[in-house]
Amino acid sequence: MGNKIGGMLTQADNAILVIDMQKEWLAPDAPFRNDNAVATIPAIKKFLDWGRANDWAIIYVYRVQRISGIDADMFRRHFFEDGQPYCLPGSVGAEMPDEIAPQSGDIQIHKQRFDCFMGTDLEIVLRGLGVKNIYITGTQYPNCIRTTAVASMERNYPTTVLTDCCSALTKEVAEANIYDLKNMGIRCIPSTDVIEKSKTV
C-alpha cells in the first residue's frame, strides 16, 4: 500500500485548515457578505493547490447547524427561533465557494462553534494522519481563526496563520488579532513565504 487509500492521504506531516469560507457570507447576494474574506479566495486557492501537490492534508471545516438551532451559538440561537436559520446541512449557503471547493481526497469536517476542535473529530483526524504542523486559512480573525489557532497552539502543534488567506470585517480588527497571536508564539506570515521557503529547503 502507498500513502493513500480511496484517494485519501493516510499520512501527512502538514495540514491546511480552510475555516468557514462558506457562501453564506461570500456569495454576491449574501446579506452578510464579507468582502475581505472574498478577497482572500485567490490566495487560498493557490496555497491549497500547492499543498495538494506536496501531499499536505487539506481539511475543510464547515459551520453546519441543525434547523432547530439547538446546536447554534447561544447568542445566535434567536436567528433559528425567528425563522432565519443559516448553514443548514445540504444548503447552498453552507457550501465553500466554487473556486476553492473541496477536491477528491480532501477531508471535510462539520463544526458548530468557533473552535474547530470543539465537538468535532478534527483531533482524531490529525492524530490518524500523524500531522505535526497546522496552517490556518479562512475567516474571520476574531472568532473562528483566532479561537482555532489558540486551540491548536495549546495542543502544542506548531501553528501558522496565513495572513494573506485570513480575514476580518475590518483591517484594524485583523491587525489587532495578528498582534495578539504573534505574542502567543503563533506564526503569522503570508502563504507566499511558506511556498518560497520550501524551495530553499
Add this chain to the structure above:
Amino acid sequence: MGNKIGGMLTQADNAILVIDMQKEWLAPDAPFRNDNAVATIPAIKKFLDWGRANDWAIIYVYRVQRISGIDADMFRRHFFEDGQPYCLPGSVGAEMPDEIAPQSGDIQIHKQRFDCFMGTDLEIVLRGLGVKNIYITGTQYPNCIRTTAVASMERNYPTTVLTDCCSALTKEVAEANIYDLKNMGIRCIPSTDVIEKSKTV
C-alpha cells in the same frame, strides 16, 4: 414558537441514545452479525416509540469511518489498509435497521470511537436541548455502551443503561459489565421499568 422548530425538539429533559445499532453487524448476511444485538431490536423500538410520544429527545449515534481509515481505532486500522473498510459514509452497513430507523425530528450524530462524547457534537446537542437525564440503548456492552455510560456519568448526567435494549456477544460479558456499571452509580434496569414507573408519577 412551540418547543419544536423544523419538526425537531428545541428542549428536552430526557434523551435516549441509540448506539451502533447498524446493519454492519445486524443484517442477516453480516459477517460479524451479533445475534444478541438483533434480539434487542423490538425492545429498543418500543422504548423509542414511547420516548417520542413523550417528547424525549432521540439521538442516534452512528459509527462512521473515512475510507482511508485515518479516523479508525488504532487496533482496527488494518481493516482499511487490507481493503476491508466498514461503516463508510452512505453505505448500507452504516445504516440503522429498518425497524428502528430514525424518524423525522430525531437527531443523528457520527462518531469514530467507543465514547459517543469523543470527537462529536453530542455535548453541544445535549446542552442545547437542556437535557438532564441520559438513557442508553445499543451495542455492545464492553465497548461503546460502557465507555459512553461512564463518560456520561463522569459529566454528572444521571445515566440509565436499559438492560433489555443493550447487548454483548455473550451473556457473561453483559453481566460482568452491568455489575461494574451498577457499582459506579449507573442505573441498569429494563426499559419496561422506566415506562411502568412513568405511569405512577
